[in-house]
Amino acid sequence: MSPDRTEIGMSTDRTENGMGTDRTENGMGTENTAEEFDAIVVGAGFSGIYMVHRLREMGLTVRAFEAADGVGGTWFWNRYPGARCDCISMEYAYTFSPELIEEWEWTERYPAQPEILRYLNFAADRLDVKKHFRFRTRVDSARFDDHTDRWTITTDSGDVAVAKYFVTAVGCLSTSQTPDFPGLNNFRGATYHTADWPREGVDFTGKRVGVIGTGSSGVQVIPLVAEQAEKLTVFQRTPAFSLDCGNRPLTEDEKREFKENIETFKATSKTTPSGQYTDTLEVGALDHSPEERWAVYEERWNRHRAIDLIAAYPDLFTNREANETIAEFFRSKIRAVVQDPELAEHLSPRTYPLGAKRITLDTNYFQTFNRENVELVSLREAPLEEFTDKGIRAGGTEHELDAVILATGFDAITGPLLKMDISGVGGETLREKWQDGPVTYLGIAVDGFPNMFMLTGPGSPNVLTNVVCAIEQHVEWTADCIERLEQRGARRFEALEPYTHDWTELNNELAKGTLYPEGNSWYTGANVPGKPRVIMSYVGGLNTYREICDAVAAEGYRGFAIK
Structure with a gap:
């Protein structure tokens, strides 16, 4: 067809739609x-x-x-x-x-x-x-x-x-996606999925709670449940690359400036790959010295935006060696806040490139594992075997639980x-x-x-x-x-x-x-x-x-x- 818009130039005759005479938008007919x-x-x-x-x-x-x-x-x-x-x-x-x-x-x-x-x-x-x-x-x-x-x-x-x-x-x-866990129906405690949470909320005070999954919903729910529960057991399938979001109230100046410059944002959102503005350096990650790279990553870490990190260099998501430099930077941040070195290693992703799974944003996620009432079960070392009537058996150990949160994501x-x-x-x-x-x-x-x-x-x-x-x-x-x-x-x-x-x-x-x-x-x-x-x-x-x-x-x- 011609790009001339008049060719698609169109009649106002509505009989084409085969509509009945009742045009009431809300009124239903007979059953x-x-x-x-x-x-x-x-x-x-x-x-x-x-x-x-x-x-x-x-x-x-x-x-x-x-x-x-x-x-x-x-x-x-x-x-x-x-x-x-x-x-x-x-x-x-x-x-x-x-x-x-x-x-x-x-x-x-x-x-x-x-x-x-x-x-x-x-x-x-x-x-x-x-x-x-x-x-x-x-x-x-x-x-x-x-x-x-x-x-x-x-x-x-x-x-x-x-x-x-x-x-x-x-x-x-x-x-929502719930894996076919063996014996799930045998568990006598309460189960919740993060994607179908009770509107009235849930009080976990004094409860022994298990969370399966450490994706976006898992890293968000775990710190808050840990503050309530008597004990929280986190069943981790794959460690997450996560960035502390540094959340805070917006200032009046920020809100006013954004509204005043909305046309600039709209133009940016149409001309950038992510719909967000970020600055990407013109050299590759491996072209910089380790010290130079680290300084770049540190400055961007403090911006608290994932896009600023993964887009820091143009080759971070096309070159595995380049990607490993920023992956190690993220792992260093985990080691800096998790007091137990062995636990920090279990929480550190090493089996996939940073960004190939969603980079999550959290508030005190890794710090939560320093709490005495929080335990990590790495399902890579201790595979989940089954749900029992009392809890979850993984790696030959039964973890007794009052409630399980399924942070298992989506289809x-x-x-x-x-x-x-x-x-x-x-x-x-x-x-x-x-x-x-x-x-x-x-x-x-x-x-x-x-x-x-x-x-x-x-x-x-x-x-x-x-x-x-x-x-x-x-x-x-x-x-x-x-x-x-x-x-x-x-x-x-x-x-x-x-x-x-x-x-x-x-x-x-x-x-x-x-x-x-x-x-x-x-x-x-x-x-x-x-x-x-x-x-x-x-x-x-x-x-x-x-x-x-x-x-x-x-x-x-x-x-x-x-x-």
């Missing part, structure tokens, strides 16, 4: 009677809220479904003690609305879960989108009708909705999509399509699944960026695309198979030039037994990705069939 909408959105986190807002701005009818009883996405469910974002608060927010920027005041440099949830409720109320959501409703299936070019969505509440467009805004970290990126039974042309399911790993075009679309848009899907930059910046780019690209399709009177928008193949191959080739494949992390699906091990993010940078998506649109949506 099991399908309601018809222009678009259906699944999810009420950052992406779902913004997507519904943009679709409504275009005058389209929208039904959105959310399993929780309110907005928030992952920040609704992850209420565990210590839950905190690892992106600076003022940068972890919408930039599209001057009103949202001006009216909201963050209180901390790294916001905790309650504040992020308050922010998302504020944004949803200010944008007036909650009325379009059906909460406490989980989507069971989504099926494309090849004859009508419509999606039919069914839910666990018995709702049936039909729409032309199906948009998944389900997030990347919203499907990331593809998990939330495959949890729904999605079927496209000819009845082929998304699970069948992705049996060897996800294949997408731009991380947005899949051939054989017309009129379906994935926000931050596999093959997009998603979790390797400031994810809110990635979400805004995805929502805006998708909304612009739908608007042009509607103006043109198009019925069907579908990725072409050669383009999904080539995009997936490009992602794989780019990843091979990095250290990500060495991480065995949720970035590659290695944390889920049987899940194909492929990089599930575009590693070429959000800025390059944005340029590619813009070029695809400018060229009449190259790689898509439009009917």
